[in-house]
Amino acid sequence: MTATETTPSAPAAARTPLMTLAGVSQVFDTKAGPIRAVDHANLSINPGEVLCLVGESGSGKTTAARMAAGLAKPSGGQVAFAGTDIWSMNRRDFSTFRRSVQYVHQDPYASLNPTRTIQQTLTAPLLKHGVVKGARAAAERAAELLTKVDLTPPENYLPKYPHQLSGGQRQRVAVARALTLDPKIIIADESTSMLDVSIRISVLAMLGRLRDELGVGFLFITHDLAIAKYFGWNGKTAVMYLGRIVEFGPTPDIINAPTHPYTRALIDAIPEPDPDLTKTKGTGSLRSLEIPSLAHLPPGCTFHPRCPLFEGGLCDLTVPELVEIRPGQSAACHVVARDGAEPVRPDEPAR
């Protein structure tokens, strides 16, 4: 898989971040005790930038995304849009925020209203917010949006109900709906994980085109590093584990030179097409394959029961902070922070 077709968008680092999550936490109270779904996460998205959020299930990716979208109120920390805390905004600013940040859900079978035609789904926001005037103009704009997401000819799709479309087509409609109000940021929550591989690539390519042509910023959530690599090559990637961000940096560095042992394990877990290579890779060097329960997190670094670099008396006592390991790339690991980016690994597979 290559990412050469994408060109870097305008240098965004100089501008102020469009959206920042500053130390946000989300704690759910359950019968089993409080569950820290997201713990002091710091993220920022610049205009036109792609930020990938990677992690296994239960790592808090979706909870972080829902807080970023304003669908859930963080129990700690601040979500700011254009410099203002969204939960202390007045009604009008919040409404602007709402329209600027759109969400593409994981399941295209659940995210479209089964009783509404595609045309009704797409024209409702256009008419409600006066993007266009009149039903005819709205229908034309809806057709334009469908063309943008490669559903052509649009008149074949406008009168259809969601159940008459395939999963890939539905997901394209969901993207078109997210585009109706010219958003600044699209939050894609595992948006391609429910699609077939071949359709996934074409949807990803379509999203990449939108990112480059429309300058939309993406918060791209995935459990698949290969997709993060494909889609977010020119952006940043944050790796989450059990609610915490364990590594953050430019996507190429995360993929090619991961520093945190968890990120390395993730990269090692990507299956190789060559069976011989897969055999020599081993199972990574994890000490345990069991993911701790969010209700009973291990003390200190939550990764320590599984970590190949575990050092008793250090990792199981204090929580590591995110520190810069290389320029622009930071990791939350005591050992890596002390010993540098390439500590000796017990059974380093030949590369």
Added chain:
Amino acid sequence: MTTVAEFAETPTAQTAIGTTGVSRFSGILSALRRSPAGFIGFLIVLLLVLITAIGPFFTPDVAPNVKEILLPAGSPGHLLGTDNEGKDVLIQMIDGGRSVIFIGFFAAAISTVVAIVLGSLAAYLGGKTDSAVVTAADVVLTVPQIVLLAVLGAMFRLDSPLLLSLLIGALSWPVLTRAVRSQVLSLKEREFVEAARLLDLGTIRVVFVEILPNMASFILMNFMIGVTNAIYQLVGLYLLGLAPLTGSNWGIMLNRAWIAGAIFNDASLAFILSPIVAIVLLLLGLVMMTRSLEEILNPRLRDR
């Protein structure tokens, strides 16, 4: 109802692509015909509504006639015989359905509209709105209705059909309100509702355009059940003599036949059975009809 308006709104594109070129009306007809039971139910209701709505314009006035008291069914000139005053039963049957059907539908419409508005807003808004609605529903539910109706019947003259439907409607909304509320509680967590909220479509629109059509068949079925319940209540009121027995309808006929002891006389069997059969047929038709409604309102089933 909002749902019907929503489906009707389907704009120009429908003709542009011509899904099969059929109009909405014939689409509904074919959906009706797909379920034989539903179609028969629809025909029964249609027939009864037509007879009782148009029939009275063609029936002669009935007057008491001492010479023809309690003729059995099949007597010349009196197909269903006559009652204890010598009045033709068939003519009374044709004349006496209008108000029963009107009150049934109107009372059910009132309670359904109240239930939809209160139930969905309570579920969607939550908080104080929710507790207020649930409390109000519980209070109305705990009041013994037949006793209340008896008291009201004693205090007021309940002879206007409008007043009767208002009264029955005002007492029967709580059950459906709670049902609608629980449906919306589940539907509002669905992702398409979240998407609508993210598009800032507004509470009213999200509730009544995005959420409600998804329970259209549920609501319409409950409306039909509401009609049957309202008719039961009404007939019960008449049978117990709690509503004024002026004029003539199926409920009043039943009361008079009962009071006159028609069940003890072979010749007057048609006198007491006719209103019962009419009411049972109407309710049976309504219940059978609900089977087809699911097919009409669910776009998945409709287009097949």
